[in-house]
Amino acid sequence: MAKQQLAMLIDAAKCIDCKACVLACKVANEVPDGQWRNWIKPADAAPAPGPAPRAKARFQPGACMHCEKPTCVEACPTGATYKDPATGEVVIDETLCIGCGNCIPACPYDARFRNELTRKADKCNYCPERRAAGLAPACVDTCPTKARVFGDINDPGSDAGALYLRNQARLTRVAAKTDTRPNMYYLGDPGPGDWGREAVVPASMVAMKRSAPVIKALVGLSGLGVLAMLGRQLFAGDSGEGDHKEDSDA
Amino acid sequence: MPRLHKRHDRSDIFIHWFNAACWLLLLLTGVGLIQNPAIDPFGSGYPEALRNLVGGGGNLLAVHEGIGLAWIAGFVLYLLVNFKGARFFLAEVFAVSPGRDMAWMLKKMVLMTLGPKALKLLGMDPSLPDQGYYNMGQKAFAQASVVGGIVIAATGVVMYLSDRTLGAEASGWISWAVTLHFIAVGLVFAGLLVHVYMAAISPEERPGFKSMFTGSVPDGYAKHHHRLWWNKISAGEE
Structure with missing residues (x-):
């Protein structure tokens, strides 16, 4: 059906x-x-x-x-x-x-x-x-x-x-x-039938829809950064400590 | 016994973990409230599944609103109990020394992902400029959390009042509140991923992570990671 x-x-x-x-x-x-x-x-x-x-x-x-x-x-x-x-x-x-x-x-x-x-x-x-x-x-x-x-x-x-x-x-x-x-x-004849206007999506909603992919990209980028750090932590073995100074250790 | 330096009050520790718990729950419920194919953050059946789990979108909204109001109340309580601590925190996180802090931030990002060799290849000294009570990474995320948090709370209250007290003439504001709420959460969340990694997973910051339970950090950690602060407290002790 x-x-x-x-x-x-x-x-x-x-x-x-x-x-x-x-x-x-x-x-x-x-x-x-x-x-x-x-x-x-x-x-x-x-x-x-x-x-x-x-x-x-x-x-x-x-x-x-x-x-x-x-x-x-x-x-x-x-x-x-x-x-x-x-x-x-x-x-x-x-x-x-x-x-x-x-x-x-x-x-x-x-x-x-x-x-x-x-x-x-x-x-x-x-x-x-x-x-x-x-x-x-x-x-x-x-x-x-x-x-x-x-x-x-x-x-x-x-x-x-x-x-x-x-x-x-x-x-x-x-x-x-x-x-x-x-x-x-x-x-039957309903009279003028072309009065429907344009659908208007408010600017705020347009902004929300347009920002969504940007936000997703930023979160993705941040996630990639974290994965890169995790990868370095797990596989590079050294965290860079000893190779550089974190602060001015006299 | 190693020398310890106090870093967080009990109220600071409480608000940190209370905020973390609220954020987790508000994120999980909030993402489920967005159901428009053009926006749905994961483009998945998550909102539908979560709504079915709690017996409808209306219930999910009520849960989200309840946790959100508790979150705001928690911060009000914190400000009442430890206003001095909050003022100290704000003064520290918004005090940026551009040259020193930008250099720290850029070098730290390369060090954490590519390592010191990458900086050396670029002909740069891999050692980091001294940092104060907070390093620039912590400051950047704290700034985003504070500004984002205020935007999220204010827009949340506008949405909460929308179908309770606000009239049709306010719907332009309400609609913008929805959009700003979404954008602010998205931006802070991007920073949150790095915050959670740096604090809880990266071994370097382990003493800092522990201090979010105990309240204090060992002398060596303070000296190594927050030299300007260490200088100040060491001078004060002499």
Whole structure:
């Protein structure tokens, strides 16, 4: 059986911008005031009445896209954020995350934020507590038009997998300047889909990555020096004593 | 009985070995906290294995933080008990006499690895310039340990407070704290390898090693390895 990849498929044509998903997520996950794990982006032009051509109502629900190539994971020094090999989810280990914030600018979709209460990185986690209880993620469950389908797109037997297979040719994704291959797919017209920015890894993390080989080389050099001294001690027989003066022995 | 000279107080001996034990544990746990393919010092499964051993990365972090706080508390205690000793130590290790000490350092490095013949081949006198209470090698490592230790402790506290009291506006500081913590530990560790060899494995420094348990060194060792100090204490005794 193919590896799992949990994903969200959204029929944008069914979205009515009611924001029930945004609210349900906030309540289910106790997201602090003023912070949100998901969003609905309206099209650039507001819908207008009158004869064609007129601005159509187009809405684009979104959140963490549990990317195939997550730049947030590359920005995390400890592996507190990682891509779960079993399910394909991008997970935050809250016990290990200290809230250094590296991953936040590294997400081209701005899906991450530093939770004001936990002081750790936060984002959509597909509601693991609900899934453990056999329920769908809160946003999926609450959607009145059933615009959202969640599941394993590698399992053709699942709703999400079947929908994904049937519509593969016309599914769209949000494009970002840094291609992270997101696992959030849209059916219908989700409006502008090229708003993703460049993934920014903070200068401090870049410095850490660049210094790593230098540090390794210095430690290696020091280790070689120690080996050279040990070799001389063991094999050269004399430590040089008597051959030179350590101090001015009169 | 050979004449002995006192070199370390009991509090000095305590802080040395307490520091050594903390460093060992903090290194072992700290390396396990770095898990990014671009940084992982050994590029191995070590972080994963260690995390499994203690029941997850969160536990490993808690252990590391606990030992780190104890390490800082140990130094605070030492400063309270023996502030005079700490001031003497700092004055000695940061007092560098450039000409004498650089020559000592360069010659010593050649002597220890290639031997006196290499210096003679270069037309240099293999005898070493006199050294004081500490030789330049000891001073260099002590300087790195002091400066590195302060950076490591300060950045460690910033990281510890990150998810306890600090807000999102501090995350730039926190991220730099992670980086500086890593670099400072790496640099001091490179020196630590030489320190451990020179002190514990090389036969020349055996009396110095023993003094880190007993507190004193024999007269001959003091005269041979720390002539300027020996001159001073000998003059004082007369």
